[in-house]
Amino acid sequence: MGKRLSKIATRTGDNGSTGLGDGSRISKDSLRIHAIGDVDELNSHLGLLLCEAMPDTLHGELVAIQHDLFDLGGELCIPGYQLIKEEHVLRLDAMLTHYNADLPALTEFILPAGTRAASLAHVCCTVCRRAERSIVALANTETLHEHPRQYVNRLSDLLFVLSRVLNRFGGGGDVLWRHERTQG
Numbered sequence: 001m002g003k004r005l006s007k008i009a010t011r012t013g014d015n016g017s018t019g020l021g022d023g024s025r026i027s028k029d030s031l032r033i034h035a036i037g038d039v040d041e042l043n044s045h046l047g048l049l050l051c052e053a054m055p056d057t058l059h060g061e062l063v064a065i066q067h068d069l070f071d072l073g074g075e076l077c078i079p080g081y082q083l084i085k086e087e088h089v090l091r092l093d094a095m096l097t098h099y100n101a102d103l104p105a106l107t108e109f110i111l112p113a114g115t116r117a118a119s120l121a122h123v124c125c126t127v128c129r130r131a132e133r134s135i136v137a138l139a140n141t142e143t144l145h146e147h148p149r150q151y152v153n154r155l156s157d158l159l160f161v162l163s164r165v166l167n168r169f170g171g172g173g174d175v176l177w178r179h180e181r182t183q184g
Helices: 031-049 056-077 086-100 116-139 147-169
Strands: 017-019 025-027
Touching: 025 031, 031 056, 031 116, 056 086, 056 147, 086 147, 116 147
Parallel strands: none
Antiparallel strands: 017 025
């Protein structure tokens, strides 16, 4: 893993490049840096979500996901390196099964609304989907391991499910899209 920074303002990026964990430098507008930035943004939004009231178990699971996302950023920062593995994806699959088990079946689309915590989970979900698109775009031009893409795919699904869980935890329910207002 690359060195930890003790000096933040290095001025080495003034020319529009940034350093990767392997010591190489690339343009700050590269697909790799976009993917890293989207994963960082997702992690920041999860940090904001963690400020909200939620079950202790869920809080701990989201903190573990934040650590995974930091590892994912590290993997993206070092070409050819692998930190996110199948067991990370399987852990998200298990969480999806657990949290989805008690939710009512969906018959309508859900609006990104409800409690503040649920709404923040929806924001996390949309940022996660953007991170996934960035990772897919990078994988179309460079060789990447498959697990990072699978991980963010599962995570976006989990964050959607958690928005529903958090609405119920807050005493509410899903905010349904009213399709009938556009008909007739």
